[in-house]
Every structure is written in structure tokens, then in C-alpha cells.
Amino acid sequence: MSNTLSNMIALGTKAPEFYLRDMKSGSESLSYADVKGEKGTLVLFICNHCPFVLHVITEIVMIANDYRVQGLGxxxxxxxxxxxxxxxxxxxxxxxxxENNFEFPYLYDESQEVAKAYEAACTPDFYLFDSQDQLVYRGQLDxxxxxxxxSLSGSDLRGAIDGVLYNRSINPNQKPSIGCNIKWK
Incomplete structure (x- = not known):
């Protein structure tokens, strides 16, 4: 099990565009604009087999269920x-x-260009953008x-999401996520 830290790209970075096939639906391709939320957007890099992802997947799904109805893409x-x-x-x-009851798209980045654009390094890797598509959080779940x-709480990510949704300040001192490295070609 690899212990790779996320790259802490600059806060304020504009969300990179993408157009990728949604494996949940199996047919449609989606862009950043298609998944963008009214109040903010959470982009996460995961995979099916990483022990770090498997450890947090239930909390990720709970966060998605708690916040998507509040305007978070x-x-x-x-x-x-x-x-x-x-x-x-x-x-x-x-x-x-x-199997994990995703109520959000799960896109396949075959070329790995999107991971490179986001400077994703590990799974899971979390990127939270505000309503203006500016990066406000990149770091750990908890x-x-x-x-x-x-125990899982999602406290770091939930705190940042609350900041986006309720116009609160988000601490710029953020801990990187840690997980398996992205498996590059």
C-alpha cells in the first residue's frame, strides 16, 4: 500500500475543464460545466481497488448525499x-x-490528461471549487x-464544504490527502 501525498496546488486555481465518459450511466460523456453545482463543485479522484479509497468510500457517499441537495456538484x-x-x-x-450507491457521476480518464491538469497524485484526492470555479480546498477527508x-468523520472536507455553502472562511492551512499513487501509464 503506497502512501502518496496529494499535490497542494495553489488555492484560487481555476477548475480545469474536462469531457469524460460517465461509467455510472455507461453512455454519456460529461464536462465540468455539466457536473458543476450552483454553489460549488467537488472533484475527487478515486479508483476501485485502493485500500485508502475503500476505507473512506462510505463517508464520501454520505458527504455526496448530504451536500448535493444543497447546491454542491x-x-x-x-x-x-x-x-x-x-x-x-x-x-x-x-x-x-x-455497489456503493453513487448518486454522482464516476468518470473514466483514459488518457490521464485530466489527472495531469488537476495535478492529482493519489486516490483519494479532493478538489473543492467555489461557485466561481476557484479552488478553495485541496486536502484530506479527515x-x-x-x-x-x-473513526471516519469527513471533518476536514465537510468544514470546507460548509464554508463554500454558507459563505464562511476556509482555513488555507490544509493537510494533504494521502493514498495510493495514481497508476500512470
């Missing part, structure tokens, strides 16, 4: 090389989305990690 993206990691293949992404005994 949410999208998950998988950018892993499926030749070396076939467990992240598109058909299995569809299964993973349904302090819980597989095997460290700390």
Missing part, C-alpha cells in the same frame, strides 16, 4: 492505467458505482487512515 474520476490495474477497468467502475484507529 460532485463528480468522481478514475485515471488509473487499466492495462496494469485491470481491477479499475470501466466495466468494474460501473459495478463499483452501483485524519482517518486504514488501520490507524481513527
Amino acid at each position: 460532485i463528480v468522481a474520476i478514475s485515471s488509473n492505467d487499466i492495462v496494469k490495474y485491470p481491477q479499475d477497468a470501466p466495466a468494474l467502475m460501473t459495478e463499483f458505482a452501483f 485524519d482517518s487512515r486504514p488501520g490507524n484507529g481513527i
